[in-house]
Amino acid sequence: MKLNKNFIMLASAATLAFGFVTLPSYADDKPYTVTNGNELDADSYKGFKLYRNWCARCHGTYGQGMVGPNLADSLNVISKDEYITTVTEGKTGSIGSMPAWKSNPEVIKGMDQMYAYLKARADGAIGVVKPKKAK
Numbered sequence: 001m002k003l004n005k006n007f008i009m010l011a012s013a014a015t016l017a018f019g020f021v022t023l024p025s026y027a028d029d030k031p032y033t034v035t036n037g038n039e040l041d042a043d044s045y046k047g048f049k050l051y052r053n054w055c056a057r058c059h060g061t062y063g064q065g066m067v068g069p070n071l072a073d074s075l076n077v078i079s080k081d082e083y084i085t086t087v088t089e090g091k092t093g094s095i096g097s098m099p100a101w102k103s104n105p106e107v108i109k110g111m112d113q114m115y116a117y118l119k120a121r122a123d124g125a126i127g128v129v130k131p132k133k134a135k
């Protein structure tokens with residue numbers, strides 16, 4: 001029984017993974033490259049550094065959540081447009097309040113780079129570990 005259920009889960013996971021890989025429209029959903037577990041491409045690494053400077057004190061060192069929500073979870077739920085709007089305009093909700101970042105040129109300029117790092121976290125491509133810049 002148990003083995004059967006595991007097999008079905010494995011098979012569905014494989015189907016999902018396979019479907020994901022073969023759909024070209026999803027290509028843009030992977031704006032990062034992770035090698036050796038924690039090595040990021042230059043843009044995603046820049047994103048991590050910006051994230052660490054401006055966001056980590058509320059969302060945790062690696063986005064795992066603190067007074068602000070876990071962004072590795074959030075980015076599997078909200079769209080990129082919602083991410084951009086939320087960061088630009090700020091958000092007050094059931095969890096608390098985040099200031100708007102539109103007057104911070106570093107954050108606005110690094111929006112895509114931070115998204116790349118957080119998306120890598122959301123996809124589980126990199127875990128709750130200190131990233132390095134790939135050589």
Ligand code: HEC
Nearest residue numbers: 054055058067068074083086091092093094095096097098
């Ligand atoms: C002062 C603390 C604080 C800082 C700093 C902060 N945030 Fe937030 N952020 C929050 C809180 C609190 C929420 C949740 C608001 C709510 O929905 O109640 C939030 C929500 C969000 C959300 C929406 C999550 C969702 O599931 O809807 C995103 C995306 C986000 N923050 C990204 C960032 C980024 C990127 C930065 C750095 C540029 C940042 N935050 C800096 C406190 C902060």
